[in-house]
Amino acid sequence: MAAQPVLDEHSMIKVQAPPAALEREPLVGQQHGPGWLSDRIAGVIEGETPAWWKISFAISVTMLTVCFSMILYLMSTGVGIWGLQHPVMWGWAIINFVWWIGIGHAGTLISAILFLLRQRWRTSINRAAEAMTIFAVMCAGVFPLIHIGRIWYGWWLFPVPNSNGIWPQFRSPLMWDVFAVSTYFTVSVLFWYMGLIPDLAVMRDRARTKIRKFSYGLFALGWTGSNRHWSNYEKAYLILAGLSTPLVLSVHSIVSLDFSVSQLPGWHTTIFPPYFVAGAVYSGFGMVLTLLVPLRRMLKLEEIITVRHVELMCKVTLATGSIVGYAYGMEFFIAWYSGNPYERFLFLQNRAADPFILGPLFHVPAAPYWWAFWTMVTCNVVVPQFFWFKKVRTSMLTVFVLSILVNVGMWFERFVIVITSLHREFLPANWGYYGPTWVDILQYLGTFGLFFTFFLLFLRYIPLIAIAEVKGVTPQADPHHPLGGAKVGEGH
Amino acid sequence: MPASYAIMAEFETPAATLRAAEKVRDAGFRQWDVFTPFPIHGMDSAMGIKNSKVGWFSFIGGCTGYATGMLMIWFMNAVDYRIVIGGKPMFSPFAAFPPSYELTILFGAFGALLGMLFLNRLPRLHHPLLKNRRFALATHDRFFVVIETTDPIYSEQETRQLLETLGSRHIEMVEE
Numbered sequence: 001m002a003a004q005p006v007l008d009e010h011s012m013i014k015v016q017a018p019p020a021a022l023e024r025e026p027l028v029g030q031q032h033g034p035g036w037l038s039d040r041i042a043g044v045i046e047g048e049t050p051a052w053w054k055i056s057f058a059i060s061v062t063m064l065t066v067c068f069s070m071i072l073y074l075m076s077t078g079v080g081i082w083g084l085q086h087p088v089m090w091g092w093a094i095i096n097f098v099w100w101i102g103i104g105h106a107g108t109l110i111s112a113i114l115f116l117l118r119q120r121w122r123t124s125i126n127r128a129a130e131a132m133t134i135f136a137v138m139c140a141g142v143f144p145l146i147h148i149g150r151i152w153y154g155w156w157l158f159p160v161p162n163s164n165g166i167w168p169q170f171r172s173p174l175m176w177d178v179f180a181v182s183t184y185f186t187v188s189v190l191f192w193y194m195g196l197i198p199d200l201a202v203m204r205d206r207a208r209t210k211i212r213k214f215s216y217g218l219f220a221l222g223w224t225g226s227n228r229h230w231s232n233y234e235k236a237y238l239i240l241a242g243l244s245t246p247l248v249l250s251v252h253s254i255v256s257l258d259f260s261v262s263q264l265p266g267w268h269t270t271i272f273p274p275y276f277v278a279g280a281v282y283s284g285f286g287m288v289l290t291l292l293v294p295l296r297r298m299l300k301l302e303e304i305i306t307v308r309h310v311e312l313m314c315k316v317t318l319a320t321g322s323i324v325g326y327a328y329g330m331e332f333f334i335a336w337y338s339g340n341p342y343e344r345f346l347f348l349q350n351r352a353a354d355p356f357i358l359g360p361l362f363h364v365p366a367a368p369y370w371w372a373f374w375t376m377v378t379c380n381v382v383v384p385q386f387f388w389f390k391k392v393r394t395s396m397l398t399v400f401v402l403s404i405l406v407n408v409g410m411w412f413e414r415f416v417i418v419i420t421s422l423h424r425e426f427l428p429a430n431w432g433y434y435g436p437t438w439v440d441i442l443q444y445l446g447t448f449g450l451f452f453t454f455f456l457l458f459l460r461y462i463p464l465i466a467i468a469e470v471k472g473v474t475p476q477a478d479p480h481h482p483l484g485g486a487k488v489g490e491g492h
Numbered sequence: 493m494p495a496s497y498a499i500m501a502e503f504e505t506p507a508a509t510l511r512a513a514e515k516v517r518d519a520g521f522r523q524w525d526v527f528t529p530f531p532i533h534g535m536d537s538a539m540g541i542k543n544s545k546v547g548w549f550s551f552i553g554g555c556t557g558y559a560t561g562m563l564m565i566w567f568m569n570a571v572d573y574r575i576v577i578g579g580k581p582m583f584s585p586f587a588a589f590p591p592s593y594e595l596t597i598l599f600g601a602f603g604a605l606l607g608m609l610f611l612n613r614l615p616r617l618h619h620p621l622l623k624n625r626r627f628a629l630a631t632h633d634r635f636f637v638v639i640e641t642t643d644p645i646y647s648e649q650e651t652r653q654l655l656e657t658l659g660s661r662h663i664e665m666v667e668e
Binding site for chain 2: 034176180187191194198204205217221227228230243472
């Protein structure tokens with residue numbers, strides 16, 4: 001040091017390292033500093049394309065082709081190729097829509113709500129989770145668009161003047177949904193892109209080839225890391241987090257209103273909005289774990305996405321899964337307590353009565369979809385309870401398997417809500433049994449192609465961890481920490 | 493020799509940068525800035541920067557969004573093409589609330605992002621500092637205090653001396 005800095009009065013703050021017992025497990029392993037973080041995270045993109053990436057990409061693109069082929073088949077033929085039949089006119093398309101959009105919710109929860117709650121661990125996972133959100137909402141958006149049957153009239157959903165002189169009808173929750181989902185997608189992209197700007201600048205400044213320098217530089221918008229810019233940037237980030245929080249809560253609430261505003265037993269429930277939001281966050285965290293648990297290993301990011309991060313995500317899954325379990329119980333209680341015979345019939349005889357215990361116990365025939373109902377309960381109520389155990393939370397293989405079960409369960413939840421409520425009308429003459437066709441199944445699998453094609457491209461070209469944000473939570477970034485240059489006992 | 497844009501001093505820790513920024517602020521410089529790979533806590537007050545005005549852009553955006561939603565729905569469903577739904581009033585702020593709420597957030601978010609870019613005068617595709625090789629470390633792990641030569645109290649010798657006493661180990665001039 002050339003000269004010892006002279007401190008003025010007001011900046012004399014005593015610096016002391018916290019006692020060892022109070023030290024938390026660090027967010028970045030091995031006390032790695034900012035330089036190491038840049039190298040490690042950017043290295044994922046700069047290194048050679050790994051073989052597993054190429055193979056996965058080939059599979060994803062194949063599935064994407066399937067997705068588009070099925071859409072083409074649907075457009076050329078009509079919705080009759082799906083399993084839809086009276087009385088079930090909302091089938092897999094709506095199930096998949098709600099499922100995908102629910103998955104998206106974890107990204108916004110991590111980026112916005114955990115930011116407002118000052119959960120600093122979110123920085124290691126928010127970028128990938130936000131990307132997941134955007135791609136999941138894209139997959140979700142496919143379904144309402146194609147299930148209208150005549151896709152070329154899709155623009156009638158938006159308040160655009162047309163030659164008939166008719167406007168959309170805004171008392172319909174389906175119309176609210178158009179606004180909720182499109183706003184959700186747009187704001188998620190804005191938030192994600194704003195978080196990316198400093199990292200694109202990192203990539204620009206590290207670029208060795210002209211084309212990289214140009215393309216990263218173009219999207220970095222000339223970011224220099226000026227503190228006058230950071231000041232506005234952080235304020236804008238805070239505001240976006242503040243706006244995204246009510247947004248994410250409203251989106252799945254409005255999705256749930258698609259059901260609960262109707263008069264149908266099983267749908268007409270006031271608990272739906274909070275119950276859908278909790279379920280969405282639950283499934284979203286399931287998906288984040290499914291994606292990140294293998295990725296942290298394959299991309300050697302275990303020191304940035306640490307076991308502590310995985311554990312914390314498991315705990316959020318446990319919490320939201322338990323809320324979902326509570327909501328199931330409450331739905332049943334209200335169905336019984338309301339004394340409404342239709343509600344009681346639906347919950348017992350359309351959903352829960354299995355042929356072994358509940359059916360014989362209540363002297364009712366087995367519900368046609370009892371297997372779907374009990375798959376849902378197993379995966380959504382029982383599975384998350386395993387996360388009470390530290391052994392489970394720290395075993396990556398177990399977490400991975402359970403995280404997949406979470407999303408199996410959440411898919412079945414939407415199946416139970418949509419199908420079991422519809423398949424038996426008030427008149428027994430109108431009862432039916434719904435099953436998907438091969439087109440339904442391939443269409444659903446096809447959206448995985450859409451999701452993974454985009455997600456793999458994201459992994460390859462965009463830093464999958466927010467570099468600048470992770471740097472900011474290291475002790476090296478803290479001017480009051482010895483590692484950040486503060487002198488112990490001396491001040492500032 | 494090309495004209496100089498600024499004098500640039502490199503620092504290695506956030507603490508040193510923070511101390512340096514306080515001194516530069518107290519010396520009375522106006523056209524100067526600190527460049528860091530991540531925002532440093534406390535740097536705004538160390539530099540004497542006032543609270544950001546981004547909030548106003550977002551607020552105006554949000555109000556515009558809410559008004560747009562309400563007016564749009566009122567005009568469409570109650571004026572231009574009247575539809576009776578379930579015998580309810582042509583327009584009710586309650587049914588119009590969800591889309592208007594979403595538009596509040598949408599416009600507010602655009603206000604925040606575009607306001608941030610506007611206040612930062614971005615996008616800017618050229619900047620003298622971005623031509624400097626050493627400066628590329630500003631997004632990596634180094635911290636820079638940059639004082640522009642157009643600052644009223646800038647003087648080639650004294651400013652360099654000040655930065656040296658603040659503990660910078662690498663000082664250089666940045667070309668225009």
